[in-house]
Every structure is written in C-alpha cells, then in structure tokens.
Amino acid sequence: MTHIAVVDYGMGNLRSVSKALEHVAPGHKVLVTSDPAQIAAASRVVFPGQGAMPDCVRELDARGLRDAVIAAAAEKPFLGICIGLQLLFEHSEEGNAAGLGVFAGKVKRFAAADMHDVEGAKLKVPHMGWNQVYQSQSHPLWRGIEDGERFYYVHSYYVAPEDQSLDAGFSEYPARFTSCVARNNIFAAQFHPEKSHNAGLKLLSNFVQWDGGN
Amino acid sequence: MGLAKRIIPCLDVTDGRVVKGVNFLELRDAGDPVEIARRYDEQGADELTFLDITASSDNRGLILHIIEEVASQVFIPLTVGGGVRAVEDVRRLLNAGADKVSINTSAVTNPQLVADASSRFGSQCIVVAIDAKQVGDHWEVFTHGGRQATGIDAVEWARKMVELGAGELLVTSMDRDGTKIGFNLPLNRAISDAVDVPIIASGGVGNLVHLVEGVKEGGADAVLAASIFHYGEYTVRQAKEYMRDHGIEVRL
Numbered sequence: 001m002t003h004i005a006v007v008d009y010g011m012g013n014l015r016s017v018s019k020a021l022e023h024v025a026p027g028h029k030v031l032v033t034s035d036p037a038q039i040a041a042a043s044r045v046v047f048p049g050q051g052a053m054p055d056c057v058r059e060l061d062a063r064g065l066r067d068a069v070i071a072a073a074a075e076k077p078f079l080g081i082c083i084g085l086q087l088l089f090e091h092s093e094e095g096n097a098a099g100l101g102v103f104a105g106k107v108k109r110f111a112a113a114d115m116h117d118v119e120g121a122k123l124k125v126p127h128m129g130w131n132q133v134y135q136s137q138s139h140p141l142w143r144g145i146e147d148g149e150r151f152y153y154v155h156s157y158y159v160a161p162e163d164q165s166l167d168a169g170f171s172e173y174p175a176r177f178t179s180c181v182a183r184n185n186i187f188a189a190q191f192h193p194e195k196s197h198n199a200g201l202k203l204l205s206n207f208v209q210w211d212g213g214n
Numbered sequence: 215m216g217l218a219k220r221i222i223p224c225l226d227v228t229d230g231r232v233v234k235g236v237n238f239l240e241l242r243d244a245g246d247p248v249e250i251a252r253r254y255d256e257q258g259a260d261e262l263t264f265l266d267i268t269a270s271s272d273n274r275g276l277i278l279h280i281i282e283e284v285a286s287q288v289f290i291p292l293t294v295g296g297g298v299r300a301v302e303d304v305r306r307l308l309n310a311g312a313d314k315v316s317i318n319t320s321a322v323t324n325p326q327l328v329a330d331a332s333s334r335f336g337s338q339c340i341v342v343a344i345d346a347k348q349v350g351d352h353w354e355v356f357t358h359g360g361r362q363a364t365g366i367d368a369v370e371w372a373r374k375m376v377e378l379g380a381g382e383l384l385v386t387s388m389d390r391d392g393t394k395i396g397f398n399l400p401l402n403r404a405i406s407d408a409v410d411v412p413i414i415a416s417g418g419v420g421n422l423v424h425l426v427e428g429v430k431e432g433g434a435d436a437v438l439a440a441s442i443f444h445y446g447e448y449t450v451r452q453a454k455e456y457m458r459d460h461g462i463e464v465r466l
Contacts, residue, residue, distance in 0.1 A: 051336035
C-alpha cells in the first residue's frame with residue numbers, strides 16, 4: 001500500500017495533521033514531505049498550510065512543489081486544509097497574491113469593523129474557535145457527521161468561489177461563508193479537522209477511506 | 215447560531231507535574247499532565263493551555279515531552295507558554311505539537327520577538343499573555359510571574375501587541391489569580407473593546423457564575439480556569455451546561 005503524503009512547504013506545524021492521520025489510519029504510512037516525487041507516488045494527498053498566503057505561495061514555489069500539488073489535485077483523493085483550501089483559488093486579498101487557480105474565485109478578508117453578533121457585540125478577527133458547519137451537499141467525507149456539527153477554525157480570510165456548486169459546507173460569521181469546497185477528487189476545508197476532536201477525526205477517517213468519487 | 219465561546223482549562227506545569235498556587239505562591243500538586251489533559255478532553259474542553267513554570271533550566275525539556283505525548287492523544291488546540299524567549303523556543307514548542315505559543319515576559323523585554331515569531335509562523339499561533347494589576351486608576355503590565363512592575367499601561371500594551379502580530383491575548387488579572395473571587399471584568403472589557411483579536415480572560419475563577427460574567431460583562435471570547443477543574447469541583451461539561459443555560463453559545 002502506498003502512502004498518504006502531507007505536503008510540507010515550510011508553512012506551519014504539520015505534526016498535528018500527521019498525528020491525527022496516523023490516529024485514524026493505523027495501517028497507513030503517513031509521510032510529511034517536500035519531495036515532488038513522494039507526492040506523485042502517494043495514494044492520497046493532504047495539503048495543509050498556515051500563515052500568510054503570499055508566503056505560502058513563495059515557499060511552495062521555492063520547493064518546486066506547485067506542479068506536484070496541481071497534478072495531485074487533478075487525479076487522486078486530495079484534502080486541502082485552511083490555507084490549503086485558499087491556495088486552490090485564483091487570487092487572495094491577503095498580500096494581493098495569486099493562488100494556484102485550480103478553482104475560479106477569490107479569497108477575501110472578514111470586514112472586522114462591520115461585524116456584530118445578534119446582540120450587537122463586536123465579532124473578532126481572526127474567526128477563532130468552534131463554529132457550526134452546515135453541509136450544503138452530501139459527500140462521502142460528511143458520512144457519520146451531523147449537519148451543523150462544530151469544527152475548530154482559525155482564519156481571517158475566506159474563499160468566495162465563482163461557481164456556487166463547489167460549496168460543500170458553510171458557516172456563519174455573521175454572514176454565511178463557504179467553508180468547504182468539493183469537486184471530483186478534491187475536498188478542502190477552512191477549519192482544522194486535525195484539531196476538531198471526534199468530528200474532525202471522523203472527517204479524516206472518511207478521507208482515508210475515500211476513493212475520490214461521489 | 216455561530217461561533218461558540220470557549221472554555222480552556224489551564225495546566226500550570228513544573229518539573230513534569232501539574233500544580234496550582236494562590237497569587238503565584240503556595241504550589242499544590244494537582245497530578246499528571248497527560249492524564250489531566252485527557253480527562254479535560256473527554257469532558258469537552260475546547261482547548262488546553264499549558265504554562266511551564268519550571269524554575270530550573272535543567273527540567274525545561276520536560277514540557278516538550280509532555281506536549282508530544284498529549285498531542286498524539288488529544289485532538290484539540292494546545293497552547294503552551296512559559297519561558298519562551300526566542301523564535302527558536304517557539305519553533306521547538308510548535309514542533310512538539312503545540313498549536314499556539316504564549317509569550318509573556320519576553321514580549322515586554324523584547325517586543326520584536328512577537329513580530330518575528332508571528333511573521334515566521336503566522337499570527338494565528340502567537341498568543342501574548344498580559345499579566346496586569348490595578349495601579350491607581352489604571353492597569354499596569356507586570357512580568358516575571360507578577361513580581362515585576364513595568365510601568366506600561368495594559369490597554370495600550372494590548373493594542374501594541376496586536377499591531378506587532380499577536381493573534382490572541384491572554385489577559386490575567388494578577389490581583390485575582392488564585393483568589394476565586396472572579397475575573398477583573400473592567401480590565402477584560404477595556405482590552406476586549408480596544409482590539410479586534412480574541413481575548414481569553416484569566417485569573418480568579420471560583421465558580422460558574424464567574425465564567426458567565428467573564429463572557430457577558432468582560433467581553434471575553436474564551437475563559438480560562440484551573441483550580442475549579444483540577445480539584446473536581448466542576449467538570450468542564452458542567453461549566454458549559456451552566457453557560458448554555460445562561461444564554462451563552464457553547465460547544466456541547
């Protein structure tokens with residue numbers, strides 16, 4: 001059996017992601033790697049990321065990983081997490097950076113100044129903590145997870161896909177935003193399944209068993 | 215429904231054991247950190263914070279082993295603080311499995327550390343801990359576990375730390391810590407109103423009413439408590455149910 005590759009481009013702590021994958025997939029080899037050949041050889045690919053998007057793009061290119069990630073996203077079960085979701089889009093307001101352009105659409109910043117909850121209290125940015133995730137389409141990765149289950153988020157930017165049919169899940173802060181996208185073999189989430197307790201582990205476990213189809 | 219307010223049990227760790235003191239003195243043993251972390255995780259804690267208060271440098275490495283062990287069993291965010299002096303310290307803790315690192319005294323002695331660490335690892339993983347005490351009509355920042363006055367205004371300091379890249383602030387009232395008489399609500403409210411990033415209120419929790427006050431009156435996005443959980447007075451779940459029953463959105 002080949003391995004699960006966790007793409008390492010020097011941005012953020014990948015230990016949590018690999019530990020959580022090992023926990024849900026004891027029979028699989030989890031490889032944290034910055035080697036394009038290891039990504040090409042993997043049976044499935046996890047594309048995480050933390051920090052600022054312009055730095056992420058730069059570090060990805062510095063390691064020559066762009067083509068390997070785009071190729072993986074075209075053909076095998078692929079899970080983007082956090083910046084790994086945002087990078088799939090064409091452009092981010094963060095540092096006016098171009099993404100990989102796998103999907104059409106932009107990455108936008110929460111407008112902190114105009115955001116209040118129903119009681120009028122100021123909402124903070126980053127959006128940090130456990131928010132409810134509503135499933136906008138059925139998907140193998142949602143199997144066994146309740147609609148409206150809480151997942152752990154920490155981010156200041158969110159994706160706005162041009163094609164609304166990509167939307168696989170959303171949260172409200174305070175307005176609805178797309179927090180998961182799905183298309184063919186790709187699923188990507190803004191929240192951190194590796195830090196989202198049982199619900200997050202369930203999603204990772206579903207990913208490890210997923211054949212990339214619907 | 216939206217974002218839940220968080221409950222964060224805090225584990226003060228010295229020489230590999232969890233302890234709790236009153237006003238940073240009179241330490242009492244509260245147990246094994248990995249075992250306690252697992253218990254809180256099962257009770258539904260939203261995050262865990264570990265503060266390494268080990269005095270001797272010989273035992274500083276212990277916290278890394280503890281974090282490694284917790285991170286392989288507990289899949290919620292982990293924050294670690296105490297003795298973080300350099301970008302390298304931040305890196306070591308993140309590699310051990312911490313999701314966020316809390317910077318306290320070094321933020322005062324070397325504010326550039328906050329900027330450097332957040333530009334290297336992202337502001338989402340940099341928490342600045344502000345220990346404040348009332349001095350006259352305002353709050354002042356204290357360092358070295360509350361022993362050293364800095365003359366810095368706590369609210370101004372909070373703004374400056376966010377400008378430098380802090381993604382979250384842990385606000386501890388030194389007058390209240392370990393006293394069980396409740397958070398310093400005006401302090402928390404003043405800082406929460408002054409910045410856009412989330413605030414964790416800390417210091418003084420003695421009962422569940424205090425947690426509700428921290429959110430409703432103190433404007434806290436998360437509440438941190440230690441002794442009410444360590445000695446079994448309340449479980450995390452009881453605390454969350456109480457908050458929910460008082461109109462606060464929590465993850466249950």
